[in-house]
Amino acid sequence: MTDTDTTDQVESIAAAIDAVVDVVARAAPEIRSGLPGRRVAAEGQNPSGETQMAADVFADDLLCERLGALDGVGTYASEERETAVDVGSGVSVCVDPLDGSSNLEPNAAMGTIVAVYDGPLPAAGRDIRAAAYVLYGPITTMAVAREGSVTEYVIHEDADYDVLTEDVRLPDDPTVYGFGGRVPHWVEPFEAFAADVESDPSLKLRYGGAMIGDVNQVLTYGGIFAYPTLSNAPEGKLRLQFEGYPVGYIVEAAGGASSNGRRSLLDVEKDDLHARTPVYVGNQELIDDLESRFAE
Numbered sequence: 664m665t666d667t668d669t670t671d672q673v674e675s676i677a678a679a680i681d682a683v684v685d686v687v688a689r690a691a692p693e694i695r696s697g698l699p700g701r702r703v704a705a706e707g708q709n710p711s712g713e714t715q716m717a718a719d720v721f722a723d724d725l726l727c728e729r730l731g732a733l734d735g736v737g738t739y740a741s742e743e744r745e746t747a748v749d750v751g752s753g754v755s756v757c758v759d760p761l762d763g764s765s766n767l768e769p770n771a772a773m774g775t776i777v778a779v780y781d782g783p784l785p786a787a788g789r790d791i792r793a794a795a796y797v798l799y800g801p802i803t804t805m806a807v808a809r810e811g812s813v814t815e816y817v818i819h820e821d822a823d824y825d826v827l828t829e830d831v832r833l834p835d836d837p838t839v840y841g842f843g844g845r846v847p848h849w850v851e852p853f854e855a856f857a858a859d860v861e862s863d864p865s866l867k868l869r870y871g872g873a874m875i876g877d878v879n880q881v882l883t884y885g886g887i888f889a890y891p892t893l894s895n896a897p898e899g900k901l902r903l904q905f906e907g908y909p910v911g912y913i914v915e916a917a918g919g920a921s922s923n924g925r926r927s928l929l930d931v932e933k934d935d936l937h938a939r940t941p942v943y944v945g946n947q948e949l950i951d952d953l954e955s956r957f958a959e
């Protein structure tokens with residue numbers, strides 16, 4: 664491969680990332696406005712064995728169609744479909760079309776997550792070139808991580824979007840934590856860590872049940888989000904390609920840390936597209952402390 668090829672490749676990946684981010688931002692108001700009639704179960708289950716909501720299927724179909732049509736996108740995969748779809752040549756795009764869709768019924772926050780990999784799927788964490796999430800909160804925002812920095816945008820109803828914050832950084836002094844999974848299923852090292860976090864007077868529980876909402880609080884206030892290993896599910900619940908890698912990449916690009924309990928999420932490798940992983944993301948010192956419990 665020549666130097667020119669390498670430069671061309673870098674440029675075409677950057678152009679594909681620009682296009683993916685633009686499509687996701689512009690689709691967000693449409694996804695949001697498509698939710699009201701779709702807060703009901705669809706017929707099928709997703710490959711993780713979870714009941715799909717009509718909104719999961721709707722968002723997946725819409726994103727597959729729009730992202731799959733882009734020049735420079737080679738593969739589309741999502742949490743909602745068994746196998747990746749070959750859509751051309753270029754980067755691989757992995758999507759969690761609706762993150763936290765069990766929040767549809769109680770009308771609480773949800774997200775859309777996208778990861779762009781330079782390589783075939785299932786990709787390695789270090790193949791990730793960009794990651795983004797949309798947060799459907801009281802307003803619609805989007806965080807985009809690429810080249811080691813995170814930019815936050817506000818997305819307007821007409822699908823235009825503006826920069827809110829450049830170079831988003833986790834605050835140095837963490838104040839929030841949110842831990843998923845049933846407490847009786849937490850394992851001893853995590854229980855001990857959680858007990859210390861709970862007794863720290865500078866930290867308070869803020870847990871909303873959609874990873875993207877909970878992670879965005881960590882990005883905003885500093886702290887830690889975990890969906891941990893569980894005694895009845897050692898790999899936890901969240902999926903590496905669609906949730907673990909992108910959220911780890913975003914939090915690390917914002918100056919925080921990510922872990923599966925032992926190493927950065929980006930260094931975890933699994934050869935199943937829908938493989939799960941424990942997820943711990945937040946301020947470096949909290950992740951270091953967490954990892955030290957699992958190392959004991």
Ligand SMILES: O=P(O)(O)OC[C@H]1O[C@](O)(COP(=O)(O)O)[C@@H](O)[C@@H]1O
Binds near residue numbers: 759763875901
């Ligand atoms: O229902 P539980 O066990 O509280 O799990 C909550 C976690 O599951 C998720 O909803 C999984 O994501 P999906 O909604 O995309 O399946 C996370 O957003 C959230 O952190």
Ligand SMILES: [Mg+2]
Binds near residue numbers: 762
């Ligand atoms: Mg999810």
Ligand SMILES: [Mg+2]
Binds near residue numbers: 719742762763764
């Ligand atoms: Mg989902």
